[in-house]
Amino acid sequence: MHKSSILPNNFTFPFLLKSLADSHDFKQGQCLHTHVLKLGHLYDIYVHNSLLNVYASCGRMEFCRQVFDEMPQRDVVSWTMQYAGVVPNHVTMVNALAACANFGALEMGVWIHDFIRRSGWELDVILGTSLIDMYGKCGRIEEGLAVFNSMKEKNTFTWNALIKGLALAKNGKETFGWFKRMEQEGIRVDEVTLVSVLNACSHSGLVDIGRQIFLSLSDGKYGFLPGVKHYACMIDLLARSGYLEDALKCLREMPYEPTKAIWGSLLAGGKTHGNLELSEFAARKLVELEPGNSAYYVLLSNIYAEMGRWNDVEKVRGMMKQRDLKKDLGCSSVEFEPSDQVTQLLAQ
Template sequence: MIKIKIFLSSIHETEMSITANRIFQFLNSCSYRCHLHQIQSQLIIQNLQSDTTIAAHFISACHSLGLLCTAHEFLFIHLYNPHVFICNSLIRAFSHACIPHFPYAIYASMHGNSIVTNNYTFPFLFKSLADFSELKRGRSVHTHVVKLGYLADIYVGNSLLNVYASREGDMELCRQLFDEMRERDVVSFTVLITGFRRAGKYDDALIGFEQMLSTGVVPNRVTMVNALAACGSFGAIDMGVWIHGFIKRKGWELDVILGTALIDMYGKCGRIEEGLSVFHKMKEKNIFTWNAIIKGLALAKNVEEAVFWFTRMKQEGFMADKVTLLEMLCACSHSGFVDMGRQIFCSLIQGKYGFSPTAKHYAATIDLLSRAGCLKDAFRIIRGMPFEPTKSMWGSLLSGCRTHGSLELSEFAAKKLVELEPESGAYHVALSNLYAEMGRWNDVEEARELMKDKGFNKELGCSSMEPDPQNHVHDSDAIIKMNTCS
């Protein structure tokens, strides 16, 4: 309260003669919203709101106090033809605050009011568009950049690349823009590699990485993390080993991000012993690191070892997350560790880990019980779930029923699959074959007539694929989220 009174008196005693330096002091020390509004009043009184330096400090203060909309209204809407520096500062602040739409709205107003942009306008505008995957707007601004001649600026080019490489981007346009760039640096290549890796085009990501090396551009840690993720998903163990050797030759410390990426790559490529070696050398580990080692062991069908590290993780004070428990349930399912799987699932139901089981946890548990022949338990879980069963769940139950000879429950599961995907001929064939096994020939005839009506020509035999309840847990994405490429 005393600080507020001193602040107020400082403003009032110099109300009509406050200087720019005093404004800077007030803005830099401002920690209360009410103070900021009083400073705003002084800016109006002294007609200082169009001063670019003061405006930048005001925007910074608004950002720190969560009042960016106030800054936008005060400096952009109420000012006639604001300076491009003020507009750029607002775009930058909103992009850093991860507030959608505002950066583009400011840019559109600049464009509509003939406020001349410069090369500093676009990098943070493109950052915002990439963060929120606004591809259509990115294309629109791309045309302006070309017309204005700013595409030769590598910072503008890299930030535009990032829009096309975003999660909802367009990698064909990204590659085209990359090829057209006069100059490329480590950021350019890293954005390209990351975009291809994120789009699941792992071979293209590794081709981009090899191109980077051939042109003499030295990769950084972010590049290596994304290249390792592509190696793991593509099974490119030779390239992964080369990257590990590069890291050793450069003397890079195996920090938590890089070390985890290496473990994840070795685990996915079936070289879990090398992954364990990396794990032991790391000074710092986090939950992603533990997940990577547990997943690698699970993929190697070494469930006893996975259980050991799962237990040790908890002993060292790391709380298992959703990914950890899903990996453990899947490992138990594929190795027949029914009791361990039941125990993990019961702990999830009871809330011992601080969150409720997701659909993937239910699917993995249903798969575990179905494989083990605990069909009634699997069916009970399906019927008691808080959400609708998926094809994966009914598929796991159907597979378990066929393996363990439960024809009636097989029929129920097959009917559910037909209901969920009536246009799939495989499910109709499976149901028809079930009726044949049960000797229900009228039902067989009816099922085949229905298949004929729907245009399914297959009369005999049935091929089925057992769905993977994991539904692809993207550990690599979790690892890479710890890195940002700006």
């Protein structure tokens, strides 16, 4: 590449530095660090993280600290590599994976998984569950399944991470299949498990399966009764599928106060299936729950407009003006390289 007068770029260096980290080649790592400086790749976070990895793998934490201090920006990987001035351990990696899962930082999560493999660490139940959770929340459930299948030990949290990931992928039948397998293997089903399964049923239109699970839950099969989240999932399932009367019946029988999510499900179900009276009722309840949220007034106003009730449209607008509420602008954000530059687009 050098003989052909082709200069390495910010995509080249991470691969080169990874191979040096694998072989613990400190001297060659320093040579590449010099080239990074000469070619002006100081502001690329992936190059910096790769340098941290080289120095950490060679046990040269003084260099690791120096690179870290000179970084113009840092992410979860940077902090993990530098954590407490030592080479990362299982605890720091679990924390880092949790951060990746919460922020949808897939590339970082893959990098951490690669580090774990290269370090020869065994996937214990905590580390493996953290990886499954990260992949599921980042939309890469196939990788999560591969991690799950490679684990020697699993617990309820591991199964929940997998089932939740499948539910997020809106794969209802596969989610239910893994849920049945969980029961067959004698793994304890908890509240989180059933929320995930009912949520998957809702997004896949599996009404009969959802009813069956909720009935078993209500009958005490799992050792606890339905909570407000289980009711919210069931009402959402029924409203989405057009069983609006059944959804309202479930609402009335529920021993909890309805939440915003529940009223939102009824509002959406009413609009989808042509019951604008139900949507109006739900929108009014949302306004009552959050009188300072302008979005709910806009929803109610739009429903009245759809029904041709223009006097009510004006009343809602008057309420907004009286309470000094304004319609929020639509907003989109676009991130450009370098990654600290974000452009925000507003829609009037």
